[in-house]
Amino acid sequence: xSKKVTPxxxxxxxxxxxxxxxxxxxxxxxxxxxxxxxxxxYSIWTLIKESIDLKLKKTGHSNAYFPLFIxxxxxxxxxxxxxxxxxxxxxxxxxxxxxxxxxxDLIVDPDSKLEEEVIVRPTSETVIWSMYxxxxxxxxxxxxxxxxxxxxxxxxxxxxxxxxxTEFLWQEGHTAHSNEIEAKKEAIDILNLYKxxxxxxxxxxxxxxxxxxxxxxxxxxxxxxxxxMMGDKKxxxxxxxxxxxxxxxxxxxxxxxxxxxxxxxxxxTSWGVSTRLIGSAxxxxxxxxxxxxxxxxxxxxxxxxxxxxSDDDVKKILNFFKEHIKxxxxxxxxxxxxxxxxxSPGFKFNEWEMKGVPIRIEVGFRDLNNxxxxxxxxxxxxxxxxxxxxxxxxxxxxxxEIQISxxxxxxxxxxSNIFEVNSYEEFKKLMxxxxxxxxxxxxxxxxxxxxxxxxTKATIRCIPFEQNIKNKKxxxxxxPAKFEVIFAKSY
Amino acid sequence: xSKKVTPxxxxxxxxxxxxxxxxxxxxxxxxxxxxxxxxxxYSIWTLIKESIDLKLKKTGHSNAYFPLFIxxxxxxxxxxxxxxxxxxxxxxxxxxxxxxxxxxDLIVDPDSKLEEEVIVRPTSETVIWSMYxxxxxxxxxxxxxxxxxxxxxxxxxxxxxxxxxTEFLWQEGHTAHSNEIEAKKEAIDILNLYKxxxxxxxxxxxxxxxxxxxxxxxxxxxxxxxxxMMGDKKxxxxxxxxxxxxxxxxxxxxxxxxxxxxxxxxxxTSWGVSTRLIGSAxxxxxxxxxxxxxxxxxxxxxxxxxxxxSDDDVKKILNFFKEHIKxxxxxxxxxxxxxxxxxSPGFKFNEWEMKGVPIRIEVGFRDLNNxxxxxxxxxxxxxxxxxxxxxxxxxxxxxxEIQISxxxxxxxxxxSNIFEVNSYEEFKKLMxxxxxxxxxxxxxxxxxxxxxxxxTKATIRCIPFEQNIKNKKxxxxxxPAKFEVIFAKSY
Numbered sequence: 001x002s003k004k005v006t007p008x009x010x011x012x013x014x015x016x017x018x019x020x021x022x023x024x025x026x027x028x029x030x031x032x033x034x035x036x037x038x039x040x041x042y043s044i045w046t047l048i049k050e051s052i053d054l055k056l057k058k059t060g061h062s063n064a065y066f067p068l069f070i071x072x073x074x075x076x077x078x079x080x081x082x083x084x085x086x087x088x089x090x091x092x093x094x095x096x097x098x099x100x101x102x103x104x105d106l107i108v109d110p111d112s113k114l115e116e117e118v119i120v121r122p123t124s125e126t127v128i129w130s131m132y133x134x135x136x137x138x139x140x141x142x143x144x145x146x147x148x149x150x151x152x153x154x155x156x157x158x159x160x161x162x163x164x165x166t167e168f169l170w171q172e173g174h175t176a177h178s179n180e181i182e183a184k185k186e187a188i189d190i191l192n193l194y195k196x197x198x199x200x201x202x203x204x205x206x207x208x209x210x211x212x213x214x215x216x217x218x219x220x221x222x223x224x225x226x227x228x229m230m231g232d233k234k235x236x237x238x239x240x241x242x243x244x245x246x247x248x249x250x251x252x253x254x255x256x257x258x259x260x261x262x263x264x265x266x267x268x269t270s271w272g273v274s275t276r277l278i279g280s281a282x283x284x285x286x287x288x289x290x291x292x293x294x295x296x297x298x299x300x301x302x303x304x305x306x307x308x309x310s311d312d313d314v315k316k317i318l319n320f321f322k323e324h325i326k327x328x329x330x331x332x333x334x335x336x337x338x339x340x341x342x343x344s345p346g347f348k349f350n351e352w353e354m355k356g357v358p359i360r361i362e363v364g365f366r367d368l369n370n371x372x373x374x375x376x377x378x379x380x381x382x383x384x385x386x387x388x389x390x391x392x393x394x395x396x397x398x399x400x401e402i403q404i405s406x407x408x409x410x411x412x413x414x415x416s417n418i419f420e421v422n423s424y425e426e427f428k429k430l431m432x433x434x435x436x437x438x439x440x441x442x443x444x445x446x447x448x449x450x451x452x453x454x455x456t457k458a459t460i461r462c463i464p465f466e467q468n469i470k471n472k473k474x475x476x477x478x479x480p481a482k483f484e485v486i487f488a489k490s491y
Numbered sequence: 492x493s494k495k496v497t498p499x500x501x502x503x504x505x506x507x508x509x510x511x512x513x514x515x516x517x518x519x520x521x522x523x524x525x526x527x528x529x530x531x532x533y534s535i536w537t538l539i540k541e542s543i544d545l546k547l548k549k550t551g552h553s554n555a556y557f558p559l560f561i562x563x564x565x566x567x568x569x570x571x572x573x574x575x576x577x578x579x580x581x582x583x584x585x586x587x588x589x590x591x592x593x594x595x596d597l598i599v600d601p602d603s604k605l606e607e608e609v610i611v612r613p614t615s616e617t618v619i620w621s622m623y624x625x626x627x628x629x630x631x632x633x634x635x636x637x638x639x640x641x642x643x644x645x646x647x648x649x650x651x652x653x654x655x656x657t658e659f660l661w662q663e664g665h666t667a668h669s670n671e672i673e674a675k676k677e678a679i680d681i682l683n684l685y686k687x688x689x690x691x692x693x694x695x696x697x698x699x700x701x702x703x704x705x706x707x708x709x710x711x712x713x714x715x716x717x718x719x720m721m722g723d724k725k726x727x728x729x730x731x732x733x734x735x736x737x738x739x740x741x742x743x744x745x746x747x748x749x750x751x752x753x754x755x756x757x758x759x760t761s762w763g764v765s766t767r768l769i770g771s772a773x774x775x776x777x778x779x780x781x782x783x784x785x786x787x788x789x790x791x792x793x794x795x796x797x798x799x800x801s802d803d804d805v806k807k808i809l810n811f812f813k814e815h816i817k818x819x820x821x822x823x824x825x826x827x828x829x830x831x832x833x834x835s836p837g838f839k840f841n842e843w844e845m846k847g848v849p850i851r852i853e854v855g856f857r858d859l860n861n862x863x864x865x866x867x868x869x870x871x872x873x874x875x876x877x878x879x880x881x882x883x884x885x886x887x888x889x890x891x892e893i894q895i896s897x898x899x900x901x902x903x904x905x906x907s908n909i910f911e912v913n914s915y916e917e918f919k920k921l922m923x924x925x926x927x928x929x930x931x932x933x934x935x936x937x938x939x940x941x942x943x944x945x946x947t948k949a950t951i952r953c954i955p956f957e958q959n960i961k962n963k964k965x966x967x968x969x970x971p972a973k974f975e976v977i978f979a980k981s982y
């Protein structure tokens with residue numbers, strides 16, 4: 001396998017897959033549409049996960065674990081929910097295999113047919129609300145602020161590593177409240193938490209807002225979302241937070257006694273982000289040399305490559321640099337020393353560039369004599385020579401600089417590819433040329449949205465919180481705009 | 492629901508379930524045999540998990556994630572493996588539901604039948620070795636030391652919370668090596684890691700050894716195990732580590748080029764511990780007041796209960812104690828302040844005793860005036876009054892003392908309930924009275940083992956590493972003993 005990736009400009013989709021395979025982030029699993037997350041990819045996920053988990057705990061959420069299996073009948077309890085998920089459910093019908101006495105093949109034992117089929121959770125609202133029914137009686141039992149880290153399954157026809165796989169890993173929060181205001185606040189607080197993680201941990205700027213009726217979660221009253229722009233100017237829904245109103249409480253008959261001794265249905269939210277985030281990090285930050293990882297999600301923030309002709313040389317170099325390595329580690333930096341033998345420095349440079357390590361430190365014999373090292377930063381691919389006495393300070397500054405620089409590059413890119421248009425002709429032209437996001441007026445009509453989607457493949461990615469519809473008209477119908485919206489093609 | 496549990500001595504099984512429900516560790520899921528792990532139970536699991544994860548990383552293992560779904564045909568590739576797992580497989584046969592146009596019911600869409608059925612992983616050897624086939628070509632690719640934290644499914648008929656559920660959470664390690672010695676060393680190193688976690692983190696003493704042919708893992712050459720004694724003197728298999736030889740490499744045709752340019756099949760291990768460990772912690776340490784948690788796996792190591800008549804009193808008390816609470820937290824202790832209003836101190840005492848919090852600190856007005864607090868330890872249920880100037884030191888010592896005292900109580904209990912017997916009559920008598928473990932000679936014959944199992948329900952829990960068969964005879968056949976073994980009834 002060649003060590004180079006297909007250039008982004010030639011084939012974005014192939015470039016994306018090349019990076020995943022060559023940076024050893026993931027591989028294809030044996031069942032169609034499934035994915036193996038390899039150790040390097042899983043380390044990135046772990047860093048994202050830990051950062052979200054910490055923020056959730058700080059805001060009063062606890063982790064729990066609900067079953068993978070859901071009785072088929074649960075799915076039909078909420079009308080829109082079943083509509084949204086029935087088409088892509090893995091269905092378990094039997095619980096035993098046996099050896100066929102005739103053919104000697106392993107077959108499904110017909111005697112093990114289940115009375116009621118079981119589905120593998122595509123999301124856990126139904127199973128969780130069946131439990132909340134048991135746990136909630138009074139306002140004293142509220143709020144419940146639970147989260148789970150889990151795998152879910154949606155039987156997708158067209159899959160792509162990290163972005164859309166039959167099984168994926170995610171967190172799903174499910175909260176229960178005594179009133180609408182508190183539940184809506186929760187949904188928005190979580191949206192802000194997701195924005196914070198995306199922008200400040202993953203260095204990916206996002207637009208925030210609400211989804212149109214056509215795009216909202218099956219079973220939600222309101223879906224809040226964060227949307228980001230990929231390197232090919234398509235949109236990616238990076239996270240959603242739903243205000244579910246009393247829909248699931250009604251579906252599962254979850255009532256509670258209020259402070260005033262009345263009875264009411266419980267108010268709910270649910271929200272999630274998934275391993276899809278790794279896909280967005282690749283597409284937002286990657287270049288033709290491979291991944292570029294923001295330091296906060298980089299499994300190795302610094303790779304140190306000693307350049308010597310013999311083992312003895314390498315030992316001397318590492319010895320010279322020992323104190324600094326210790327300092328890096330003590331201050332919490334994730335440092336890797338690549339002292340593998342039989343591999344050239346050039347090979348190692350390429351490999352760690354492919355894997356997106358933010359900082360590379362090269363230390364050779366010349367450096368040793370001159371009390372200096374060479375530092376290469378992955379965000380700009382630039383090198384600098386730093387005197388050994390200043391290396392510690394420089395590295396710490398660089399970690400911050402690279403985190404910010406990657407965010408700013410992505411922000412500039414997004415901002416310079418959001419266009420306001422004045423006619424539907426212009427809209428269609430921009431979309432056909434994949435120019436980016438379009439901000440325009442919309443009459444609020446689902447039919448308008450559908451026609452635009454059919455004609456241009458663009459959908460409403462979000463209705464931003466900040467609205468300016470004064471004198472604005474719908475880009476399609478020419479009617480007064482009900483909302484200002486963001487249209488884009490999306491993943 | 493009464494706040495008291497059924498006494499252990501009256502009905503051990505009911506006592507066990509009572510604790511799980513009343514301490515809010517878990518609940519029953521809607522699909523038969525499934526379990527919901529509630530936040531308190533999940534926090535215990537997280538502490539166990541973190542401790543294992545850290546030790547695995549320190550010994551060179553990385554985490555990865557392999558798919559939940561396995562093609563049915565994979566299972567048949569290893570003859571013993573299929574034998575062991577075919578009988579309890581959740582089988583996915585379809586990937587879509589639809590609304591029946593006649594009945595309006597949600598039904599399985601017959602058009603979505605899968606060409607090949609998919610099973611939900613009961614364990615991941617097959618899917619992982621299908622990937623290792625792609626990843627391993629040369630000795631340079633070895634060893635591979637991977638672990639995954641995942642859910643697995645075994646369709647069990649008789650289930651019990653934590654001990655045996657259709658779905659459970661676990662870690663499963665899967666390693667690949669270039670030779671037998673290294674692979675066997677890995678399997679034993681992991682067994683020692685499990686022993687370390689069980690004894691030093693969970694305060695549960697274990698016996699270690701190997702499994703008999705009848706009891707070993709389906710597909711293993713050797714199964715090493717840790718076995719612990721529950722409060723009812725039954726045995727629980729708490730963790731297993733398997734040397735798989737070349738079985739899975741042969742089943743999936745995973746060969747590698749050796750250093751000497753020859754070809755060989757890869758050598759393997761696999762190993763796992765599960766949420767079952769929580770069940771063992773309950774059964775080893777629990778008493779009639781509820782759980783007793785070793786400090787290292789206690790979500791709250793200390794609960795502070797201010798005893799005042801008004802909010803104002805409570806504020807004053809907490810204020811008085813503020814500095815100490817800060818000190819506890821700063822030194823890494825997990826502290827909870829229970830300042831809930833409208834609940835009596837007695838109610839709170841019972842609740843935290845049920846939940847097994849190792850240390851309770853009571854601070855009332857009298858204490859405030861006397862510069863002292865009352866400390867209650869859950870392991871002995873004893874109280875002591877400590878002067879405020881010494882409370883910090885005392886708490887830190889107590890954390891260690893309780894961890895050790897729980898281990899020693901369990902060790903004494905286990906040691907005093909392992910018996911050596913001289914006749915099969917004596918063996919049967921002890922077993923019928925559920926007296927504990929029996930250490931005796933065995934002729935190594937599987938038939939002997941089977942008859943003993945049928946007649947007494949006892950199985951060979953392990954063949955201890957330390958053997959002393961000089962002049963020993965098989966307890967059943969009277970033939971010279973091939974091994975000294977531990978027999979017990981088990982979970």
